[in-house]
Amino acid sequence: MSAKQLIVIGGGAAGFFCAVNAARLNPGWKVILMEKSSKVLSKVKVSGGGRCNVTHQCDSISEMVKKYPRGGNFVKKAFHHFFTMDTIAWFKERGVELKAEADNRMFPVTDSSQTIIDCLIAELNRYEVELWMNTDVKEIEVNKDTDERKSNRFRLRSADGKIFEADAVCIACGGFPKISMFAWLQQLGHTIEEPVPSLFTFNMPGNPIVELMGVSVPDAQLRITGSKLSSSGPLLITHWGMSGPAVLKLSAWGARELAEKDYKFTVMLNWLPQFNENSFREELQYHRFELAAQKIGQKNPFQLPQRLWEYLLQQSDIKPDLRWADLPAKEQNKLIKNCCAQEHAVSGKTTFKEEFVTAGVYAYPK
Numbered sequence: 001m002s003a004k005q006l007i008v009i010g011g012g013a014a015g016f017f018c019a020v021n022a023a024r025l026n027p028g029w030k031v032i033l034m035e036k037s038s039k040v041l042s043k044v045k046v047s048g049g050g051r052c053n054v055t056h057q058c059d060s061i062s063e064m065v066k067k068y069p070r071g072g073n074f075v076k077k078a079f080h081h082f083f084t085m086d087t088i089a090w091f092k093e094r095g096v097e098l099k100a101e102a103d104n105r106m107f108p109v110t111d112s113s114q115t116i117i118d119c120l121i122a123e124l125n126r127y128e129v130e131l132w133m134n135t136d137v138k139e140i141e142v143n144k145d146t147d148e149r150k151s152n153r154f155r156l157r158s159a160d161g162k163i164f165e166a167d168a169v170c171i172a173c174g175g176f177p178k179i180s181m182f183a184w185l186q187q188l189g190h191t192i193e194e195p196v197p198s199l200f201t202f203n204m205p206g207n208p209i210v211e212l213m214g215v216s217v218p219d220a221q222l223r224i225t226g227s228k229l230s231s232s233g234p235l236l237i238t239h240w241g242m243s244g245p246a247v248l249k250l251s252a253w254g255a256r257e258l259a260e261k262d263y264k265f266t267v268m269l270n271w272l273p274q275f276n277e278n279s280f281r282e283e284l285q286y287h288r289f290e291l292a293a294q295k296i297g298q299k300n301p302f303q304l305p306q307r308l309w310e311y312l313l314q315q316s317d318i319k320p321d322l323r324w325a326d327l328p329a330k331e332q333n334k335l336i337k338n339c340c341a342q343e344h345a346v347s348g349k350t351t352f353k354e355e356f357v358t359a360g361v362y363a364y365p366k
């Protein structure tokens with residue numbers, strides 16, 4: 001009797017992890033990993049800036065679930081089977097040590113994504129998983145053969161017309177930008193929600209802030225006006241607008257809402273989240289007294305990047321050679337607003353290397 005066969009579709013991290021563990025835990029099965037392109041693990045290669053953020057340092061399932069914008073109940077059930085601590089142990093058993101950084105992201109100690117790629121490929125070879133490149137699966141159907149031995153197996157058809165059969169299929173191909181591209185899964189009875197991009201950066205055409213490209217702040221607070229969406233964290237100014245963890249997190253949580261707005265909205269930015277407008281006003285009064293004779297533009301007392309400070313002064317109609325003691329009330333109010341509640345128009349998302357994720361859900365019908 002021939003061995004049972006599992007076909008895993010998708011040569012990314014999920015596909016590799018499924019294939020090697022299925023082969024390890026089911027030595028009697030033949031496991032085939034199919035990838036439609038000529039490359040595997042391409043997103044692993046560039047993730048985390050080429051360092052590969054493997055997992056998150058967190059030993060509480062209830063806390064980890066809170067970090068997921070959607071699908072909390074699903075991942076909660078999955079985490080009870082395999083959680084972050086299991087991930088760390090899995091790689092350690094294979095000679096790959098992970099380290100945690102201040103924000104709890106975990107990377108290989110080598111700071112190289114190639115370490116993770118080499119580990120997964122080694123496991124693929126160790127358990128003799130077959131890797132079929134340039135195999136684009138376009139259709140899956142359940143075999144209803146009258147022969148009971150062949151019934152309820154899966155029949156797959158590739159783009160070049162080849163037919164494959166399997167006793168089990170794992171789909172790990174990632175998301176698609178258009179719902180029409182899920183048709184081959186809908187034919188099996190899956191329910192598909194409209195996919196929308198997640199983890200994208202903000203495009204701000206014509207905004208003078210883009211002249212500060214390259215400037216970053218370690219902690220900023222963002223809020224979408226007219227919405228409950230907000231986030232905080234490191235922020236990076238780019239030549240097209242804004243990026244960085246704070247922006248990416250906000251785009252993930254607001255993926256559907258921002259899509260409904262056609263990516264045209266206003267973001268309110270607090271450059272100094274330790275203050276609100278009232279407390280910042282009090283802080284300015286203190287500095288006006290302590291730094292009375294000093295020029296406002298020479299050195300800011302808030303540890304903001306100098307280029308950003310000069311920009312905020314310019315936006316507040318404050319000349320940098322003005323003394324702190326001579327700061328007029330009108331311009332002071334503008335500075336308070338620009339530091340703690342500056343509004344920026346966003347007109348579109350930017351497709352860039354960070355845009356890895358599609359927000360969408362499909363589930364097998366009951």
